Amino acid sequence: MEALERAGEIIKSGGLVAFPTETVYGLGGNALDPQSSAKIYAAKGRPSDNPLIVHIAGMEDLYRIAENVPAPAERLAAECWPGPLTMIFEKKAIVPDETTGGLSTVAVRMPSDRIAALFIRAAGGFVAAPSANISGRPSPTKASHVAEDLGDRIDMIIDGGDSVIGLESTIVDCTREPFVILRPGYISAARLKEILGDVICDPARMTAKGDEAPKAPGMKYRHYAPKASLTIVEGSRENVIAAIRDLASEALSKGQKTAVLCSSETAPEYGGLHTLPLGSLSDEEEIAHSLFDTLRRLDDENIDAVFSESFGTENMGAAIMNRLLKAAGNKVIFIS
């Protein structure tokens, strides 16, 4: 509690603190202070047209920063907050343009992590926070990831252990009717449909390939990419394994340091190749949890070429594949 009080004081006096949440670690600053937001962009090396999520710890605080909160959004909040859901609303004037990248809307999330909630309260209630990684790198799911990227650029890191979920929140634009999913996450489209009746998830928008400018500006940037070239292989299980074995052997014969991202079930089928199993296909939470840490390991191990299975699991498959496709720069080989 003493450390959290100190962290809160740092935010109130304009400093930056990285803190744990159930999704990934956030890089926090005072959301109502334009200079704090400017500092966040500088520390991350992030373009300042890419808006920040404002983290709150109580429902009453939503109405201090958001205008015209529609009733279905209140239903979503009742079902999913605190938790891994970010909602976008029209912003009130109290939220500076620096925090929203010049947009007239504001993204708001109430995390369920206990340390996060205590920290947000200690910090005055409104903490602007992107994921606490250097722009373009995988999001941090451990305090050590944050230290690696930002250790010498920020005032404090609160170590709350591993992020339970390990993928960033689902983002829903509540300024449109019906609401639109801008980024898939732990809360699936099916769950949102259950609560809302109707929700649009436009894959073009999620992969930022549509003609329209992506509504979540962050989705247009290259992300999560390891230094290695990463290729995803899709198709039937047997064919994918055979294709990855061929591709990896070819890379090895060219002298490239090579790795395979796979499930724990298929790992034994890659013989002498260097496999990095993400988890069991029957445990998508394990796969989500280990994805970013494994992408960071590729860099630590100086891997040149990586071949990955795809992970189209039941609920979080969309979120897992969205991050993996970005890491691969959309490089996919389809095997019939």
Ligand code: TXA
């Ligand atoms: O789980 C999470 O959401 C984590 C933790 C720390 O809460 N935060 C996170 O923040 O992933 P960040 O900045 O890495 O990703 C936020 C995304 C970006 O793609 C940004 O463009 C989008 O949200 N975003 C923020 N405000 C927006 C707005 N007003 N309209 C549309 N998109 C917005």
Ligand code: MG
């Ligand atoms: Mg991020």
